[in-house]
Amino acid sequence: MSEYKLLINGKLVDGAKSSPVINPATEEPVALCPRASEAQLNEAVAAAKAAFPAWAATPIAERKKALSAIADVIEANGAELARLLTQEQGKPIGDATGEVYGTAAFFRYFTMLDLPVKVIEDSEGKKVEAHRRPLGVIGAIVPWNFPMILMAFKLPPALLAGNTVVLKPAPTTPLTSLKLGELIKDILPAGVVNILADENDLGAPLTAHPDVRKISFTGSTATGQKVMVGAAGLLKRITLELGGNDAGIVLDDVNPKEAAPKLFQSAFQNSGQVCIAMKRLYVHESIYDEMCDELAAIANNTIIGDGLKQGTQLGPLQNRMQFEKVKELIEDAKKTGKVIAGGEVPDEKGYFIRPTIVRDISDGTRLVDEEQFGPVLPVIKYSDPEDAVARANASPYGLGGSIWSNDKNKAYELATKLDSGSVWINKHADLAPNIPFGGARLSGIGSELGEEGLAEFTQLKIINIAK
Ligand code: NAD
Numbered sequence: 001m002s003e004y005k006l007l008i009n010g011k012l013v014d015g016a017k018s019s020p021v022i023n024p025a026t027e028e029p030v031a032l033c034p035r036a037s038e039a040q041l042n043e044a045v046a047a048a049k050a051a052f053p054a055w056a057a058t059p060i061a062e063r064k065k066a067l068s069a070i071a072d073v074i075e076a077n078g079a080e081l082a083r084l085l086t087q088e089q090g091k092p093i094g095d096a097t098g099e100v101y102g103t104a105a106f107f108r109y110f111t112m113l114d115l116p117v118k119v120i121e122d123s124e125g126k127k128v129e130a131h132r133r134p135l136g137v138i139g140a141i142v143p144w145n146f147p148m149i150l151m152a153f154k155l156p157p158a159l160l161a162g163n164t165v166v167l168k169p170a171p172t173t174p175l176t177s178l179k180l181g182e183l184i185k186d187i188l189p190a191g192v193v194n195i196l197a198d199e200n201d202l203g204a205p206l207t208a209h210p211d212v213r214k215i216s217f218t219g220s221t222a223t224g225q226k227v228m229v230g231a232a233g234l235l236k237r238i239t240l241e242l243g244g245n246d247a248g249i250v251l252d253d254v255n256p257k258e259a260a261p262k263l264f265q266s267a268f269q270n271s272g273q274v275c276i277a278m279k280r281l282y283v284h285e286s287i288y289d290e291m292c293d294e295l296a297a298i299a300n301n302t303i304i305g306d307g308l309k310q311g312t313q314l315g316p317l318q319n320r321m322q323f324e325k326v327k328e329l330i331e332d333a334k335k336t337g338k339v340i341a342g343g344e345v346p347d348e349k350g351y352f353i354r355p356t357i358v359r360d361i362s363d364g365t366r367l368v369d370e371e372q373f374g375p376v377l378p379v380i381k382y383s384d385p386e387d388a389v390a391r392a393n394a395s396p397y398g399l400g401g402s403i404w405s406n407d408k409n410k411a412y413e414l415a416t417k418l419d420s421g422s423v424w425i426n427k428h429a430d431l432a433p434n435i436p437f438g439g440a441r442l443s444g445i446g447s448e449l450g451e452e453g454l455a456e457f458t459q460l461k462i463i464n465i466a467k
Pocket residue numbers: 141142143144145150168169170171200201202203204207218219220221222223224226227240241242243244274275276371373399439443444
């Protein structure tokens with residue numbers, strides 16, 4: 001087993017304690033993971049605070065070079081990182097490889113952005129400039145479904161803007177982040193990035209720490225609410241990327257056979273553990289039976305297994321808690337709908353659940369109304385598209401949503417009525433580093449990615465000069 005270390009103030013150090021990270025496909029330990037104490041968290045924040053003035057004063061061209069060097073080192077170690085990602089997270093190795101190289105691409109994207117001084121007015125009486133200043137120490141908190149790419153929503157823009165960072169991955173998927181720490185240790189000045197693994201106990205003290213100026217958080221809505229409370233005392237900046245219950249709405253002109261594979265992928269990628277997975281599917285009554293049959297056939301033919309095995313299409317749930325939660329939702333759905341594929345848990349080691357399709361289910365049931373975050377999709381019948389949109393909007397979440405139709409105008413018109421941060425037409429969950437991403441209502445506050453995402457790591461400062 002490899003050894004892992006925390007990165008604090010440019011040094012790789014042991015944790016105050018350690019505990020294993022479990023491979024969800026085998027339930028065996030992947031490695032013993034160092035876990036930081038609160039004292040080590042304080043050391044990391046102090047190191048980031050001390051490193052801030054020099055990093056903020058470093059020319060942006062130099063900071064971009066550092067981001068490029070990080071991208072290079074991720075690519076150079078891509079195969080090893082992908083294998084480790086599969087072992088700790090469970091996703092198939094092809095998907096893990098995509099996530100790792102995607103992470104490098106996100107770092108590279110931010111090297112193309114700048115934070116120029118904007119002249120707002122230059123008149124006879126005055127000149128007014130808008131500057132974007134770094135904030136200071138950023139606390140970056142990441143969940144367990146995409147440990148690498150979600151880290152890359154935060155680290156590159158935070159660093160490009162001149163901030164320093166304390167990164168805290170989820171307790172069940174810390175190893176790829178710690179490995180990254182080892183790889184970037186000598187690329188950045190000591191203290192600019194610090195990486196800590198915890199036992200789910202350091203998110204709150206990091207959020208409340210008086211020397212942390214902003215929390216960039218991705219995770220559940222319930223924890224996001226705690227972050228908001230924790231940050232309130234010092235009016236800390238927060239970006240919250242939280243839960244979702246994305247609806248897909250399929251209109252009557254869609255060919256079920258053609259659309260079903262894309263819909264299936266939208267719902268089941270990463271075994272449904274995607275914030276913007278399609279989590280409820282509304283299908284017009286005229287094509288409902290055929291669509292349910294097509295989806296069930298795909299589910300039944302899907303190969304689930306250890307992500308390191310050749311041919312695996314879907315891996316396990318990432319951790320036992322999520323595994324139990326999804327099983328419970330399926331048991332409930334057996335009473336409120338009809339399971340036409342999956343529904344059973346293979347009698348073998350690992351947190352596996354076969355992809356499950358539930359039909360004849362409606363709004364007001366747990367599986368439709370709650371975020372399942374797992375490989376089970378409720379398919380709901382509707383007759384009026386406007387009504388389907390109203391039902392999609394009735395959720396307290398507002399992360400994403402999609403309209404599926406061959407009539408582009410009709411789809412566009414309905415898309416404008418979906419009340420969520422992102423809406424896709426004839427696809428779902430298309431993310432890219434240049435496209436801002438964020439949620440409405442209980443799905444979050446603020447944006448990540450793109451120029452908007454970069455701006456959130458800065459303080460707007462106006463300089464207003466009399467002439
Ligand atoms: P979670 O909220 O349990 O944990 C997320 C992170 O917060 C972990 O690192 C955890 O250790 C930390 N944490 C725990 N308690 C904390 C506290 N009091 N203060 C600060 N941080 C604390 O979420 P999860 O179960 O790991 O992730 C699944 C959830 O994340 C789902 O709801 C999913 O939709 C959401 N998610 C959202 C996005 C998005 O961009 N909107 C992306 C991925 C996942």
